[in-house]
Amino acid sequence: MDKRRLRLLSANIQAGNSTRGYKDYITHSWSHVLPGGNKRGALDAIAELAGKHDIVGLQETDPGSLRSGFTNQTHYLAERAGFSWWSHQPNRTIGGLASTANGLLSRLEPKSIEEHALPGRISGRGVLLANFGYARDALTVAIAHLSLGNQSRQYQLDFIAELLADSPNAVLMGDFNCDPDCREMHSLFRKTHLQPPAQRIPTFPSWRPQRAIDHMLVTPALSIAGMRAVPAAQSDHLALSVDLDVPEDALR
Template sequence: MTRRLRLLSANIQAGSSTRRYSDYATRSWSHVLPFGGKRGALDAIAELAGQHDIVGLQEADPGSFRSGFTNQTHYLAMRGGFAYWTHQPNRSVGGVASSANGLLSRLEPLVIEHHPLPGRVKGRGVLVARFGAGDDGLRIAIAHLSLGATSRRAQLEFIGELLGDARNAVLMGDFNCGIERPEMAALFRATRLQPPQFHVPTFPSWRPQRAIDHVLTTDGITLAGLRVLPATASDHLALSADLEIPEHALSR
């Protein structure tokens, strides 16, 4: 027996809108100032998130100046109607701008784990939620990996050790690289996670050409559907995945 769950992975860029490469320069102020339509963007993200059972966020501001001191993960949980939420602050730039991984869930997690990731520059992490008891219990991991290949390799090796014994696991987030990269092959060798059957471009949001956001599952979980959702903010499209999870993986 299986249970279908709908998951969303979204790099929300702290609610900032990017619609062309020139915006990185002309709208750079939106990454450090507490206005620019962020609240409206968050409301639109919450509407998308509310159509899912579990949501993994990257680049959610945990409450700095640029977000008007709003914890964006908490805000999205309240607006989206999620009973459970948690976040993992990873990087702060002088209190002006901060970044976090976030989890929104309709299912109650049994355990939440926060792990810092290795890398040349600190400020990356992986958030792991366990939803079922025992070795077969479902693990959901949310990560935002580095731009540099050397740091990314070390991070994927760490995640490989973390999920190496997991029989039912999902790893989702912004990997900043495609599945074909050699560091990804090392992850697949170390775990039961499977390469996706097809690639879905998610970046840049206004003209998607690169598949750098992923939802990866172990071999006991069936990926029944994968699609991108229109960007409401951010320079990434969000990924929505329908998964068939073994019932025993959710047993408490």
């Protein structure tokens, strides 16, 4: 079977904020709701990284609130990095000043885009799903940012499992806020064709990575040729860059 190699990136960009240590969560807390802090410079650095990839999934991108200077950061990155297709899913507004979204950048044309709100104790989480073909075996890419609480994550992963249960060529990427060995992840693997990661790659905190909470999960029909953690400007998460071999039939 003919395969095509694609390069995928999953990045929690923290809305372009800079966090280089735990103290920055306090000293730079204003930048999470107000503009400033060289967010545009951070976005340019992220655009340079994203531009080396074919499909990019973003978490904590700002869809155009006060803190981003009313810039839709996903759109900005698409234009800056030269992507032909982009989409975003606004999820949560914080105090009327800041908003967060999942985002997709792609050099391949998605045949369809779906936005789903995720269940949880506190609303404001979602999964953005892109199909890159029309058939049942089309490549499906899902981008999610899961909750901090175990029970909410369980509900969310059960919901995502229903979406991806019958997809033979699926990718689920994002900030899961949990290790791949956690109980709720086992449930996801039982209910879908998605596989546990072959290697544990710490991504958080970015300045001293200890926790593997950002993941890119794939089904057996997709072959990972390489996976590495890379800085996403000065976000508190490292990004995951993956070389993926995809059956050509999954892209038709």
